[in-house]
Amino acid sequence: MKLAVSGKGGVGKTTFAALLIRTLEQQGKHVLAIDADPDANLAAAVGVPDADRITPISEMKALIFERTEAKPGSIGGFFKLNPKVDDLPDALSARLGNIKLMRLGGVKKGGSGCICPESTLLKALITHVVLARDEVVVMDMEAGIEHLGRATASAVDRLLVVVEPGRRSIDTAGHIRQLAAEIGLNQIAIVANKIRGPRDEAFLKKHLSDFKFLGFMPFDENLIEADLNGISPFDAGSTAAETVADIVARL
Ligand SMILES: Nc1ncnc2c1ncn2[C@@H]1O[C@H](COP(=O)(O)OP(=O)(O)OP(=O)(O)O)[C@@H](O)[C@H]1O
Numbered sequence: 001m002k003l004a005v006s007g008k009g010g011v012g013k014t015t016f017a018a019l020l021i022r023t024l025e026q027q028g029k030h031v032l033a034i035d036a037d038p039d040a041n042l043a044a045a046v047g048v049p050d051a052d053r054i055t056p057i058s059e060m061k062a063l064i065f066e067r068t069e070a071k072p073g074s075i076g077g078f079f080k081l082n083p084k085v086d087d088l089p090d091a092l093s094a095r096l097g098n099i100k101l102m103r104l105g106g107v108k109k110g111g112s113g114c115i116c117p118e119s120t121l122l123k124a125l126i127t128h129v130v131l132a133r134d135e136v137v138v139m140d141m142e143a144g145i146e147h148l149g150r151a152t153a154s155a156v157d158r159l160l161v162v163v164e165p166g167r168r169s170i171d172t173a174g175h176i177r178q179l180a181a182e183i184g185l186n187q188i189a190i191v192a193n194k195i196r197g198p199r200d201e202a203f204l205k206k207h208l209s210d211f212k213f214l215g216f217m218p219f220d221e222n223l224i225e226a227d228l229n230g231i232s233p234f235d236a237g238s239t240a241a242e243t244v245a246d247i248v249a250r251l
């Protein structure tokens with residue numbers, strides 16, 4: 001099973017992805033977690049030890065050079081477009097129980113659609129992970145689905161879009177659906193987060209009436225507190241974990 005998580009900034013993508021990853025692992029699955037959001041720290045949310053010391057792959061200059069045969073940061077030079085990546089998940093992942101976690105990091109964008117060695121390696125890695133790994137894969141992404149292309153989209157079982165009760169997160173969900181449709185990814189569903197009561201739930205159902213909802217996670221101070229203390233939302237004693245278990249059952 002291959003799952004991608006997206007949504008507007010701050011809606012709770014990383015919180016939900018971490019709950020999802022830990023829930024799947026608790027159920028006996030081997031999970032490959034991909035932190036594809038340069039500004040996020042999925043490892044900390046999952047509860048991986050020394051999460052802040054994981055080097056993002058985009059910063060592994062020697063590796064990028066070795067695999068693409070090009071100088072990182074170079075533009076316009078020659079380099080391999082199909083670098084070897086199949087050994088990387090096992091070699092580079094941080095681990096917690098049956099969870100392997102890879103942090104991709106960010107690639108500075110130069111001009112329009114720069115094809116640089118860093119982005120080529122990351123793209124190859126994501127393609128490999130989605131098409132060839134047999135674990136459950138969970139990807140925590142940015143507000144877009146930039147890392148996915150036509151080839152990978154067809155192998156993604158579900159794009160989970162996290163929304164909160166608010167106009168902008170609804171607009172972003174619509175935008176993400178459009179981007180997904182352009183690459184042929186139509187398996188899309190909503191996970192509502194930060195729900196304070198029936199009014200919030202009704203608001204989202206009304207404004208996203210043509211989406212499928214997988215679940216509604218409550219607004220919970222315990223999750224904020226856990227975040228502040230560097231504790232995984234899974235270990236926060238939040239009922240959100242129960243919602244996620246229900247969501248997993250329905251996937
Ligand atoms: N259900 C919830 N109730 C209360 N607070 C929440 C809930 N879910 C997430 N939060 C809090 O909202 C903040 C943003 O959450 P999170 O980092 O998961 O969002 P994100 O979408 O991944 O953000 P970013 O776009 O920056 O990556 C955090 O402080 C988190 O603890």
Ligand SMILES: [Mg+2]
Nearest residue numbers: 013014037040
């Ligand atoms: Mg995040």
